Amino acid sequence: MHIQEFTNQEEWVAAGLKLIPQSGKIALSGGTTPAPLYKQLPQSPTYYQIDERYVPKADKDSNQKMIREAFSPQKFYAFNTSLPIEESLKEYESHLPENFDLTILGIGEDGHFASLFPHQNPQGKTAHTQTENFAIKDRLTLTAETILKSKAILVLLKNKGQVLEELKNPTKSPEEFPALKLVNHPNLSILCLKN
Template sequence: MFNLNQYNSSSLLIDDMVKNIIRDLQHAIEQRGRASIAVSGGSSPIPLFKKLSEQPLAWNKVYITLVDDRWVNTTHQDSNENLVMKHLLINNAKMANFIGFKNNAPTPFAGEEYTQEKLREIPLPFDVVVLGMGEDGHTASLFPHAENLHHGLDMNSGKLVVGMVPLTAPHERMTLTLPAILNSHHIYLLLNGKSKKQVLEKALQGSDVDEMPIRAVLQQDKVNVVGFWTE
């Protein structure tokens, strides 16, 4: 099920997302002693990360990982791990346990097994997954018509991560698979701008997941997805 929350300003949107995420993480800590969250990269989540980092929480009991990452050095400007280190793992949140994707393998495909083993340290299901969506309808690094897309969307693969080579974006990637994303209690989709609203509406109206992989997340009934949108 998909629900869309709409806001008059970015600050109101961020405040509400932070409130929801901290509530979910706190509940998990109370229930099982630890919590887990997977986050997306890009510029849109930076204000969210900064606000989250300031919140009072037992961050040492929180496990943070990525939804996807580019197969570049972790100090590279395009690295999502680098982004998270700079903007989320600071202030109070610097006490959190972070597990990234990148390893020494030459390609994300060669690195899948190592990263999958590292991710087993994270308590699953994820308590929170924060997704974004591209103008082409991709989410995480599940890109339209990518050669390996069917492996990323395969609900029976048993894999947490797969390598991906986008047709329309730079860098090889590693991404959480669809079953890994859906193995969660809460999925939050962060959207900014009129064009993203139009992309969302197109995604909700069609059914071809190869054309718009975000549909695989929006049109499933395993976990509720909440969109946070502002113009």
């Protein structure tokens, strides 16, 4: 686990961009934290969505809408939320590579990453998960098993000092704080912005 801490957003983004391959297969998380980095991503890789809220793709809460607003990837595979959940998962799995060259993640205060929340451990490549902690309860997500097959994982944190501390000095189990499943990955980089 390689950790870098920053107080300047431009330096944080620049450090992240240095870890992005110019080609290959890259999995992207949603949320607002990675948007400044996404605006500068190279066009040549093939991009994949890590997780999605089960809402129409044009909905304000759609992760793929956020990704497409940040940049316009030429090759981007996303969950088709116009399909029933199980069909969407199956259709998306048909596009997945054996592994990703890089997976870009954020981590929530409760330790969730992708849409993998505490006390959930779905199996397979993709899964339907649910949460009571957010307005959109139904989620479509890559599983921890799929994410951990990535050649490299980049975690972007913004003002998440408690999350970083839990990763460095765990007081909880991986079931209680799912992001702890990431710490033994052989090529994990964590870039933490404090501003």
